[in-house]
Amino acid sequence: MSDLSLIGMVSIFTAGITIAIGSIGPALGEGRAVAQALSSIAQQPDEVNTITRTLFVGLAMIESTAIYCFVITMILIFANPFWDYAVKQAGG
């Protein structure tokens, strides 16, 4: 097996694994956060504005971990430095 196909194979496999595992944690976290926020709103409907604002900021913070994984996946697939290097070596 040539270096090129090995690099391609490992990159794509790792990209899939990265986004799959990387989305589990944020999904669980966001579920918990939304559930907690909903029960807080049910208990204190007057504080809807504060709770919603904090919820959105918190959700964005939680979601950013999934976004990091997504960025890594995109780098692995579209802008892989090792792939470029191997192509350059193979080309001459």
Place this chain on the structure above:
Amino acid sequence: MNFNPDAMIILQYGLIHINATLVFTWIVMLLLVGLSAWVTRKLSVDTDIPAWQNLLEVLVIGIHDQIRDISQQNPDRYLPFIGSLFLFIAVSNLLSIIPGYQPPTSSLSTTTALAICVFIAVPLYGIAECGVLAYLRQYLRPTLFMLPFNIIGEFSRTLALAVRLYGNIMSGMVIVGILLSFAPFFFPVLMQLLGLLTGMIQAYIFAVLAMVYIASATTAQHRKNTNRRAIPDNAVNDNEEQI
């Protein structure tokens, strides 16, 4: 598929490359500055104000109130910085409904520049508020051993700020691009709508986080003084910081 506006060269003079990010950033800047300059040329204090002035007043007052809610301080000092961050990011994300437009925030260089602005603004506001020594001393809180972690946190949150905005906007564009290739017409429009919502929320998040970072740098000294009197405001401040 080309998702990176940095790689789209529009003009080229010798060594100077004008890429799509620059062009679209200038368009957004021109739009914001031009519109504000044109509207504020003829302001009135009557009961009957022009529609555009009303729009700007709603925007400025809205941002003003949000900053006051979040920082629990006088918002006038932070309004220009936070407001421009929010308006720039919001406008550059919302304009993405125009065909052919690529949001400058989908390039990592733009978002990094914005994050570095926040990175520099935090110590500036902190020092202006409570002095050099008091500002530096808060790196030693709660103990001396936390110093390296506080410094690492300063850099990592800047990185997170940049990558969060970039990742959200870029992922919206990538998803629309991929969907166009196998489910054209209807489904990409829905994702584009979702992208508008995401863009607006991300602009809000960026501004709120910048404000929270600045507020945590400026209230450090203030909080220590008020601790003895146990003002209930403390609870609010502590909650805000945990964000």
